[in-house]
Amino acid sequence: MRPDRDLERELRELGPRIEYPPTPDLARAVRRCLEEDAGPAPRRGWFELPVVRWAAVAAVVLIAALPAFSPALRDTVGGWLAGGQGAGQDAGGAGEAAPAGQGEEALSADGSEEVTLIEDGAESRAGVPRSGGGPDMPAFGGRARSPGENPGYGERIPLREARTRLAGREVLLPGLGEPDEVYANGSSRSGVVLVYRAGPGLPALGDTGVGLVLTEVPGSVGSAYFRGETPDVAVVEEVGVGSGRGYWVPAGRRPSSLTDRGGDLSGNVLLWERGGLALRLAADRPQREVVRIAESVR
Amino acid sequence: MQFARSSLRDHHGVREPSGFRRCNRAGKRSSGRAVASEDAKLAERAKNGDTVAYEELVRGHQAVAFRTAYLIVGDASEAEDAAQEAFVKAYRALGSFRSGAPFRPWLLAVVTNEARNRRKAAGRRFGLALRAAREDSPGEGASPEAAAVAAERRAELLAALGSLREEDRIVIGYRYFLQLSEAETAAALGCARGTVKSRLSRALARLRKKMVEDENATG
Structure with missing residues (x-):
C-alpha cells in the first residue's frame, strides 16, 4: 500500500494536468448583469459610511459636553439618544431587554394567526405603529431618523414587491402582522428582510431600534445562512418549530460558519425552513417565545 | 469532450486554456502581495459602485x-452559471467584505456555496468530468511506455477520486488541483484550518483505500 505522501505527490503532479473547459468571459457578463440589474450599489457596512462615523463622533462629543450645559438640556438630549422609544419607556421600559420569560405572548383563539406581545401591561401588535413608531419619531437606535433613511439591510421596497425577490414565492408573515419596513438586496433570489420596530414586549436588538428581524431567502437554512451549507450542530441547538426542525443560535454564541445575511444583530437567532424559504428570525426574546413567533409564520 | 490543454496562467497561478484571451494584468504582476494590494483597491472602488473596477476584479479571479x-458541479455550463451568479452575489455583498482582506478566499466561499446549491437543486450526482492530459510535456523525457503507464495511473486516480463523497473530492480538489492554501481552503469551506487538515487526511485515506480496492479488483 502506498503511503499518503506518495499519494499526495501524485495528486500534486496531477493538478496541473487537469484539463478544464475553457474559462468563459465572466467579467463582461457580470458587469453587464450588474448594469442591467436595477439593484443598488454594494451595501456598505453601516458604520463605514463617513457621515455615520462623523455623526457618531459628534454624538460622543455632544454627550461629553452635556454636563457643561444645563441639566434640563442634558436630560432632553440624553432622552433622545438613549431611548427612541418615547412613550414606550413610559409604558414600561420597552427598549431594554426583558429578562427571559418576563414577556408573554398570547395566541389568538384560532390558533396562531396573531401574536400579541404583553409586557408590564403594555400591549402592541406589529403592523400597528408601536411607541415611537411614527414616521417622524425617533426610531432605529433612537436617532432622529429622517423619513426614508436606510438602516442598512439593502434597498427598501414595498411589501407587495417582496414576492419578486423570493423567486416568485409568497412572502411569509408572523402573527405579529405586517412589518414596519421591508428591504431587499438586489437580485431576484436574494430574499427579503422584514423589520419590526422595537416597542413594548419587543426590546431593541442592540442599539438599532429594531425589535425583530425576519429574513426570508429561497433555499435551505444551510445554503442561505451557513458557510459550508451544514449548520454546525456542535454550536447551534436543534429545536422543534411546529412539526419541523429549527436551529437556535443564542446571542453571543455565533458559530463562525453563520453568515451575517439578514443583519449581524446582537439578539438570539432562530433558523428554520418553511414553504421553500429559509427563515431567520432575530429578536432579543427567550427561545420559547421566539419559537412561538416562528410557529405563527404563515 | 476533450478540452485544450492549458498553457497559460492567470495572475493567481491558475492556468488559462491556450487560445483563451490572456488576462491583461497577468504579465504585470509577479508577487501575491501586489495582487492582493491591487485587489484591495479594486474591491474598494467596487464597493462604491464602480462596476468597471469590479469587472477587472472578476477578470483576475474568473478562472x-x-x-x-x-x-463541484462537474458541468461546464452549470459551472459558468454558478460562477457568474457567485460574482453577482459577491458584488452585492461587498459591504460585508472587510477592507484590505484577501478577496480570493472570500470569493471562493461564495462560489462554493453557489455551486453546491446548484448541484443540490439539480438533484444530480457529481459526474466525474475531470480529465488529465495523456501526453507528458515536451522535454519530460519519459519513454512512450512510461508515459502510457503514467497516463493510465492518472486516469485511475481520477476515477477513484470520482467515487469518493463530495466532501472528500472538494477538499482534495481545492488543495491539490486548485492549489489553494490551507487557509484559503478553510475560508472557502467555512471551517477552521485544523478541520481542513483532518478532512484532507481522512479523504486521502479513503482515496488510498479505494485505489487499493481497485487494484485488487483488477488483479
Whole structure:
C-alpha cells in the first residue's frame, strides 16, 4: 500500500494536468448583469459610511459636553439618544431587554394567526405603529431618523414587491402582522428582510431600534445562512418549530460558519425552513417565545 | 469532450486554456502581495459602485472561480452559471467584505456555496468530468511506455477520486488541483484550518483505500 505522501505527490503532479473547459468571459457578463440589474450599489457596512462615523463622533462629543450645559438640556438630549422609544419607556421600559420569560405572548383563539406581545401591561401588535413608531419619531437606535433613511439591510421596497425577490414565492408573515419596513438586496433570489420596530414586549436588538428581524431567502437554512451549507450542530441547538426542525443560535454564541445575511444583530437567532424559504428570525426574546413567533409564520 | 490543454496562467497561478484571451494584468504582476494590494483597491472602488473596477476584479479571479465551481458541479455550463451568479452575489455583498482582506478566499466561499446549491437543486450526482492530459510535456523525457503507464495511473486516480463523497473530492480538489492554501481552503469551506487538515487526511485515506480496492479488483 502506498503511503499518503506518495499519494499526495501524485495528486500534486496531477493538478496541473487537469484539463478544464475553457474559462468563459465572466467579467463582461457580470458587469453587464450588474448594469442591467436595477439593484443598488454594494451595501456598505453601516458604520463605514463617513457621515455615520462623523455623526457618531459628534454624538460622543455632544454627550461629553452635556454636563457643561444645563441639566434640563442634558436630560432632553440624553432622552433622545438613549431611548427612541418615547412613550414606550413610559409604558414600561420597552427598549431594554426583558429578562427571559418576563414577556408573554398570547395566541389568538384560532390558533396562531396573531401574536400579541404583553409586557408590564403594555400591549402592541406589529403592523400597528408601536411607541415611537411614527414616521417622524425617533426610531432605529433612537436617532432622529429622517423619513426614508436606510438602516442598512439593502434597498427598501414595498411589501407587495417582496414576492419578486423570493423567486416568485409568497412572502411569509408572523402573527405579529405586517412589518414596519421591508428591504431587499438586489437580485431576484436574494430574499427579503422584514423589520419590526422595537416597542413594548419587543426590546431593541442592540442599539438599532429594531425589535425583530425576519429574513426570508429561497433555499435551505444551510445554503442561505451557513458557510459550508451544514449548520454546525456542535454550536447551534436543534429545536422543534411546529412539526419541523429549527436551529437556535443564542446571542453571543455565533458559530463562525453563520453568515451575517439578514443583519449581524446582537439578539438570539432562530433558523428554520418553511414553504421553500429559509427563515431567520432575530429578536432579543427567550427561545420559547421566539419559537412561538416562528410557529405563527404563515 | 476533450478540452485544450492549458498553457497559460492567470495572475493567481491558475492556468488559462491556450487560445483563451490572456488576462491583461497577468504579465504585470509577479508577487501575491501586489495582487492582493491591487485587489484591495479594486474591491474598494467596487464597493462604491464602480462596476468597471469590479469587472477587472472578476477578470483576475474568473478562472479560479470557474474551476472551483466546475470541481463541484462537474458541468461546464452549470459551472459558468454558478460562477457568474457567485460574482453577482459577491458584488452585492461587498459591504460585508472587510477592507484590505484577501478577496480570493472570500470569493471562493461564495462560489462554493453557489455551486453546491446548484448541484443540490439539480438533484444530480457529481459526474466525474475531470480529465488529465495523456501526453507528458515536451522535454519530460519519459519513454512512450512510461508515459502510457503514467497516463493510465492518472486516469485511475481520477476515477477513484470520482467515487469518493463530495466532501472528500472538494477538499482534495481545492488543495491539490486548485492549489489553494490551507487557509484559503478553510475560508472557502467555512471551517477552521485544523478541520481542513483532518478532512484532507481522512479523504486521502479513503482515496488510498479505494485505489487499493481497485487494484485488487483488477488483479
